[in-house]
Amino acid sequence: MTKYPEDLRDLVEAELETLELGENDGRDAAGLIEAMRYSLLAGGKRVRPVLALATARALGRDEREVLPFALAVELIHTYSLIHDDLPAMDDDDLRRGRPTCHVAFGEDVAILAGDALYAEAFHLVLTRQAGEPAAVLAAVAELAGATGVSGMVGGQYLDVATKAPEGADGLRRLHALKTGRLIVASVECVLLISGMSEPATMPFRAFAAELGVLFQIVDDILDVTGTDAALGKPQGSDERLGKRTYVSEFGLEQARELARASHHQAREHLAAAAPAGAPELEQITDFIYTRTS
Amino acid sequence: MTKYPEDLRDLVEAELETLELGENDGRDAAGLIEAMRYSLLAGGKRVRPVLALATARALGRDEREVLPFALAVELIHTYSLIHDDLPAMDDDDLRRGRPTCHVAFGEDVAILAGDALYAEAFHLVLTRQAGEPAAVLAAVAELAGATGVSGMVGGQYLDVATKAPEGADGLRRLHALKTGRLIVASVECVLLISGMSEPATMPFRAFAAELGVLFQIVDDILDVTGTDAALGKPQGSDERLGKRTYVSEFGLEQARELARASHHQAREHLAAAAPAGAPELEQITDFIYTRTS
Numbered sequence: 001m002t003k004y005p006e007d008l009r010d011l012v013e014a015e016l017e018t019l020e021l022g023e024n025d026g027r028d029a030a031g032l033i034e035a036m037r038y039s040l041l042a043g044g045k046r047v048r049p050v051l052a053l054a055t056a057r058a059l060g061r062d063e064r065e066v067l068p069f070a071l072a073v074e075l076i077h078t079y080s081l082i083h084d085d086l087p088a089m090d091d092d093d094l095r096r097g098r099p100t101c102h103v104a105f106g107e108d109v110a111i112l113a114g115d116a117l118y119a120e121a122f123h124l125v126l127t128r129q130a131g132e133p134a135a136v137l138a139a140v141a142e143l144a145g146a147t148g149v150s151g152m153v154g155g156q157y158l159d160v161a162t163k164a165p166e167g168a169d170g171l172r173r174l175h176a177l178k179t180g181r182l183i184v185a186s187v188e189c190v191l192l193i194s195g196m197s198e199p200a201t202m203p204f205r206a207f208a209a210e211l212g213v214l215f216q217i218v219d220d221i222l223d224v225t226g227t228d229a230a231l232g233k234p235q236g237s238d239e240r241l242g243k244r245t246y247v248s249e250f251g252l253e254q255a256r257e258l259a260r261a262s263h264h265q266a267r268e269h270l271a272a273a274a275p276a277g278a279p280e281l282e283q284i285t286d287f288i289y290t291r292t293s
Numbered sequence: 294m295t296k297y298p299e300d301l302r303d304l305v306e307a308e309l310e311t312l313e314l315g316e317n318d319g320r321d322a323a324g325l326i327e328a329m330r331y332s333l334l335a336g337g338k339r340v341r342p343v344l345a346l347a348t349a350r351a352l353g354r355d356e357r358e359v360l361p362f363a364l365a366v367e368l369i370h371t372y373s374l375i376h377d378d379l380p381a382m383d384d385d386d387l388r389r390g391r392p393t394c395h396v397a398f399g400e401d402v403a404i405l406a407g408d409a410l411y412a413e414a415f416h417l418v419l420t421r422q423a424g425e426p427a428a429v430l431a432a433v434a435e436l437a438g439a440t441g442v443s444g445m446v447g448g449q450y451l452d453v454a455t456k457a458p459e460g461a462d463g464l465r466r467l468h469a470l471k472t473g474r475l476i477v478a479s480v481e482c483v484l485l486i487s488g489m490s491e492p493a494t495m496p497f498r499a500f501a502a503e504l505g506v507l508f509q510i511v512d513d514i515l516d517v518t519g520t521d522a523a524l525g526k527p528q529g530s531d532e533r534l535g536k537r538t539y540v541s542e543f544g545l546e547q548a549r550e551l552a553r554a555s556h557h558q559a560r561e562h563l564a565a566a567a568p569a570g571a572p573e574l575e576q577i578t579d580f581i582y583t584r585t586s
Binding site for chain 2: 021028032033083088089107109114116118122126127133141145151154160161173174177
């Protein structure tokens, strides 16, 4: 198994565990908070927040400076999983080996848990993220853009409503929105909070965009080749839902070749972004390529 | 019928009509944008954004300065209606005399249309609201807090999961969260954007909090006394859902007395907040008390 920046993951895990959801008067909504925490603390590699923290390190900053933003990204990712799993969407009963949120808490509570995680993500970053106010504003604006019509939710719409627009290009656009933009934002927002000039950030952006592509190709391959146990959900669910994927579009062998080329490209962009090396970002890139779940 | 600041409503209506949802590459998500606009442009008094604009006027400012924030509040209100109407929630088929979003577009698209409206609300205010960056940050943080666990979504959770915590106090807490906090935020965020000091804003806050209470009492009364045609949805739906309301808790006559007292209190607070008068805020307060739908 490829090395992974476990210290950053541990930091994310510990911070999520103690994160206060809602303000002091949260007692009435204890059942809602329980559902939010159930999904939020289901484990996983925490790729997006770890990516954000690793980007801070690659810029020579203390990763703790961007913790509120990193945690917010994980809250948003969790919200998207809860809504994606709903009966009206992908209708998944299992996620990371456990009953999905709506199975455990009911569909009404699951919808609201997703809604609330999204709200608390913004609340967290807006109240706790340090930095120049104008830079924080720009970062949160990017986060909102990356998760709206022209980002994550728009991509999910394409996925459920159209199964993907025509052709390989349509498939790429779907994934660029559905999973790509939040992965890019995990890097991009750290650049914005750091106040780096646009030219200096271009190689990082190219790296992040390629990482988003790589993530999805591997995801599609794993849906075909992974085991239920490793995936924590039934293998083959894309096919069951009639979804177009990199595998259905190109075949397994060609998809593997695309993943190899994408990994190579991501590492090239990263080398250009951080000529002196960025060990954690390199590890994340390799992990995304070689992961088995 | 009480006078209403129709010029402010017309401004909101015109701006919503031309509002661009999503970035330039929205073509793939055209069907999603259609569902968002279907619910967003269903008419109504636009109480929350009009309240925000009227607050700006009461502070002696040009209401156009807070338009992005005002529109964002209406996007959020629309998102909450779409999700509240879902089969897993209140299961309403009609809203403002038209099929609800999930009836018109399917449950999956309706969930995503709500999600996307919330994202675009933040994107709008974060990219277009003028003001000191620190003041805008504080206002958007308040908006996120008002719509999360300790606000709108927490209140909706209480409504669907518990039908309201015990006693009249529990009912008040539910409504303070579910409808109150977004109404308060419609005033509060304008105060924050305006950079007013906290002591100067206290009477406005007291006014807004009372207005939220008044709004809900009248809502509960109308659910019993209104006609289907005026309400645009079946009368008596609270009772059908077994919900506790001001009417079920206190009876119709006592609820009417509470509304009268709340209206009086709101006007008193407003007189303290704006000793020289604030015609539009006065009109909104009277309208909320005397409305028939």
